[in-house]
Amino acid sequence: MIGLIGGSGIYEALDLDAGHEETVETPFGAPSGSVTVGELDGREIAFLPRHGPDHELSPTEVPYRANIYALKQLGVDRVLATNAVGSLREELPPQTLVVPDQLFDRTRHRTTSFFGDGMVVHMGFAEPYCPHMTSHLAAAAETVDDGAGAGSGAEAGVEEGGTYVCIEGPQYSTRAESEFYRAQGWDIVGMTAVPEAKLAREAELCYATVAGVTDYDVWKEDSEVSLQEVLDNAAANEERINATIRRAIETMPDERDCDCAHALDGTINTAAEAIPDETRERLTLLAGDYLD
Template structure:
């Protein structure tokens, strides 16, 4: 199996990872955030990508999401595991807790969120935006590793890079969301268009700004994130060790484009066919 992992640059320092090398790609959507770090673990190929680039050089709005996901498609990954820092919007989700994301609320404004357009139209189903099969594997891995985890949660994705105002944070809480972040959208949407099973683990670092006396600041976020990363590496190692092809063979992500492309084949230009070949060649 080939497993893709998106997160911070420290994630690839997993115990037991061997044959580490870098793979640089160009995609029809530009260069990904960085080189993919390839290694072997438990007989599987693992590809790590630092979402913000090494040195953290991309704002959430600047991350080349399309290139990142298309690059994973070029590498032939069977699944993508996403790890990201978030703020907690509920008292019971404490800093240091993991939340398995099962729903999204999109508040972004300035990001290309689809591979399609410019001569081709597709509408994918996105009612279940993450892969239930992967979510279960992650949940069990967290339990086995003794990591505090919430089995499901709604992630509201804001544009950033500023944190929320208190008014915004309180309104978001009233909507019933569980965590707040800046990076999972459009990442999850693009993974679905690429028909790659995708799961997201949100690592709570703070209480955003809604909780009096617990207002978010960069120092608190970084301190908690350092602890979360160590837990994330243990969780990822266990998932990689136990995952099998049959675990995701029935993932609905793998057929997301079946019937989704609305443009008739005769109207799709050669340029579009070339740009999206990996996605559409078996779907039109």
């Protein structure tokens, strides 16, 4: 099963066959909303709107742990996500699609791990997005753009790779912050990739995202990001993002050719017999195979 997490502007699932709503309960509370489960091109799909069906959850309030756990519980092993982001580079104008391969975490008020409470896990995160999924998603985006004709063209095309700096929000950056991010050589700025990517790795899910540029943040002299600009460009990006996701699903290999499925192997630093029963029970779905 492939999981889809829809970001700003993507609140409804693709046109799925035999679609129905699943209400999922998790040890980490309720997810952002019910999960739409159905089929696309013969593949089982589970769709979840990150901010809720009416965008009622701020970036800090999103129940990231419940969302990832719910998808895992339903049988998802790969997750495709979408994000609305600001551009930190002149050559990435609004309506560009970016498939990032790196993350920088500037959040401050979020729980970034399933683990703790008597179970210590130290997991490698050098490659925060699944490399195979990232390449596959970028290729799907390029195919969509190539087939769309000149209208989607070179000015707002597709960028494979780049660093997504994730800020706490919900406020946009100060001008000083935006200039700092640019000085580091980072490419796009958003509010929701963390801890989602970290939790997906802990849950041994492949994870990649296609980010739609909505604005130039506030570094550009003639640009002052506003909610209306973000909403307008998010709406303009929606068709290409959905087409990219659809293409990625249609061409998804049957087997996972990566290490994500074994990400927890060798990372648990607490002796199994020392882990409290309550913690063990809560984390059986994620780590049970490593605790037996």
